[in-house]
Amino acid sequence: MHPAPGVTDLLVLGGGPAGLGAAWRAARAGHRVTLFERAPVVGGAAGSFEVAGVRVDHGSHRLHPATDPRVLADLRALLGDDLQTRARRGRIRLAGRWLAFPLRAGDLVRRLPPDFALGAARDAALAPLRRAPVPGGPDDTFAAVLRAGLGPTLTDRFYLPYARKLWGVDPADLAGEQARRRVTAGSPAALLRRVLRPGTGQGQVFSYPRTGFGAIAERLADAAAAAGADLRRGATVEAVALGPEGVAVTAGGRRTAGDLLWSTIPLPVLARLAGAPPAVLAAAGGLRTRAMVLVYPVLATRRYTPFDAHYLPEPFTPVTRISEPRNYRDGDDPPDRTVLCAELPCDVGDATWRATDADLLAVVVDALGAAGLPDPPVRDVAVRRLPSAYPVYRRGYEAAFATVDAWASAEPRLLTFGRQGLFAHDNTHHALAMAWDAADALSPAGTVDVAAWTAARARFATHVVED
Numbered sequence: 001m002h003p004a005p006g007v008t009d010l011l012v013l014g015g016g017p018a019g020l021g022a023a024w025r026a027a028r029a030g031h032r033v034t035l036f037e038r039a040p041v042v043g044g045a046a047g048s049f050e051v052a053g054v055r056v057d058h059g060s061h062r063l064h065p066a067t068d069p070r071v072l073a074d075l076r077a078l079l080g081d082d083l084q085t086r087a088r089r090g091r092i093r094l095a096g097r098w099l100a101f102p103l104r105a106g107d108l109v110r111r112l113p114p115d116f117a118l119g120a121a122r123d124a125a126l127a128p129l130r131r132a133p134v135p136g137g138p139d140d141t142f143a144a145v146l147r148a149g150l151g152p153t154l155t156d157r158f159y160l161p162y163a164r165k166l167w168g169v170d171p172a173d174l175a176g177e178q179a180r181r182r183v184t185a186g187s188p189a190a191l192l193r194r195v196l197r198p199g200t201g202q203g204q205v206f207s208y209p210r211t212g213f214g215a216i217a218e219r220l221a222d223a224a225a226a227a228g229a230d231l232r233r234g235a236t237v238e239a240v241a242l243g244p245e246g247v248a249v250t251a252g253g254r255r256t257a258g259d260l261l262w263s264t265i266p267l268p269v270l271a272r273l274a275g276a277p278p279a280v281l282a283a284a285g286g287l288r289t290r291a292m293v294l295v296y297p298v299l300a301t302r303r304y305t306p307f308d309a310h311y312l313p314e315p316f317t318p319v320t321r322i323s324e325p326r327n328y329r330d331g332d333d334p335p336d337r338t339v340l341c342a343e344l345p346c347d348v349g350d351a352t353w354r355a356t357d358a359d360l361l362a363v364v365v366d367a368l369g370a371a372g373l374p375d376p377p378v379r380d381v382a383v384r385r386l387p388s389a390y391p392v393y394r395r396g397y398e399a400a401f402a403t404v405d406a407w408a409s410a411e412p413r414l415l416t417f418g419r420q421g422l423f424a425h426d427n428t429h430h431a432l433a434m435a436w437d438a439a440d441a442l443s444p445a446g447t448v449d450v451a452a453w454t455a456a457r458a459r460f461a462t463h464v465v466e467d
């Protein structure tokens with residue numbers, strides 16, 4: 001608890017949606033906020049930038065209908081009519097056919113080869129007989145959770161090859177939690193229902209700003225600055241001091257002291273910067289993330305296809321998804337060109353990570369051809385690299401996370417949250433909900449309500465990722 005009532009000096013690490021949302025809400029409540037962001041611009045993985053005059057995102061980004069209504073109301077107030085409601089127009093390539101994505105039961109039956117469709121139908125009928133593995137038990141793997149829920153057909157022919165590409169490990173080595181967080185929580189029946197009946201609204205529509213997904217972070221940054229927050233861009237945090245009397249952050253050689261520290265940067269990085277004990281640092285080493293190379297071919301055509309995203313789960317290409325940003329919005333995109341965004345999961349330093357732009361473009365063009373899409377009139381290419389795109393929940397990761405989290409939670413002046421702060425495969429709306437909850441837990445006197453934060457952490461554990 002903070003000793004002195006009154007204005008609190010809050011230091012926030014990271015200028016993605018989580019850090020910006022928390023900075024805005026805390027500054028609006030009257031606290032003195034300083035935010036440190038390594039990049040010259042805000043937004044983190046949810047930021048946007050321009051390629052050939054077209055605003056693009058770091059891979060396909062949508063704001064899902066599951067967004068907490070209070071968060072959505074604030075975003076609507078900040079973005080106004082710029083936040084558009086769009087119908088999803090995605091497709092997935094399965095067994096050489098295109099199906100609507102999110103999957104729909106009717107499509108599975110009508111469009112898939114008979115053996116695939118019959119297998120999926122038989123698995124659906126037998127679902128009540130299957131039992132999910134006990135969470136944390138010896139059989140609790142990604143593959144086992146999905147087989148129990150979906151049955152072998154969809155698991156083996158869709159999810160497991162996709163998982164291999166996304167996380168770069170054998171799905172038998174992935175923890176069951178990866179399936180519960182990534183595909184859905186709940187029972188096998190709930191999991192099946194989600195695939196076969198995406199429901200009304202969920203999975204059918206999404207929200208998206210007319211100038212790119214990054215506008216969400218940009219408007220949050222504007223609002224935070226207007227509320228008095230000091231947003232320091234290009235400020236890589238180099239050291240963190242956590243003590244009983246106060247906290248301090250060193251960025252760009254400059255030390256800033258404060259009362260509280262809220263961190264949304266990767267948890268292992270925070271542990272290192274704060275000089276955590278060796279056992280914590282060793283555990284932090286076990287929290288692996290998957291990297292991603294994003295390839296943006298610029299095409300000399302107004303629109304490549306009418307679809308917003310093409311999902312490619314099968315092993316015929318390392319590309320997992322190709323999106324066309326202009327199809328996510330009704331905006332002011334140029335009439336003579338469009339830009340695609342291809343996602344290639346990889347590991348930092350591997351052959352994909354190090355590949356030249358020309359080689360990466362060749363991989364993407366091959367993927368488009370192999371998927372049966374038109375020959376793209378490429379006139380240029382841009383490439384971006386994300387070192388920490390997805391957490392990898394290898395079996396046993398829970399113990400490593402628990403060790404690092406216990407260290408962070410024992411620091412009375414520290415909160416960690418956001419996708420990287422909690423090593424969670426979360427969507428933007430989850431990261432924003434965390435930020436809102438953190439600010440709500442901060443009293444006018446500058447103390448964090450521990451019970452409220454503990455309850456919020458329990459809610460975060462139930463987050464399920466939307467694709």
Ligand SMILES: Cc1cc2nc3c(=O)[nH]c(=O)nc-3n(C[C@H](O)[C@H](O)[C@H](O)COP(=O)(O)OP(=O)(O)OC[C@H]3O[C@@H](n4cnc5c(N)ncnc54)[C@H](O)[C@@H]3O)c2cc1C
Pocket residue numbers: 013014015016017018019036037038039042043044045046047058059060061062063064235236237238264265266269292343386389390417418419420421426427428429431467
């Ligand atoms: C390919 C892809 C597709 C996605 N699609 C969707 C989608 O469709 N819908 C959706 O809702 N979400 C999607 N997401 C997830 C979304 O990007 C994240 O949920 C969101 O960015 C999380 O926000 P955050 O603030 O927690 O973390 P981040 O956005 O990762 O922000 C963390 C910030 O910390 C900064 N930082 C790190 N280290 C330091 C340091 N030492 N000093 C200072 N700053 C530092 C980083 O530069 C970054 O800006 C997708 C993610 C990826 C990778």
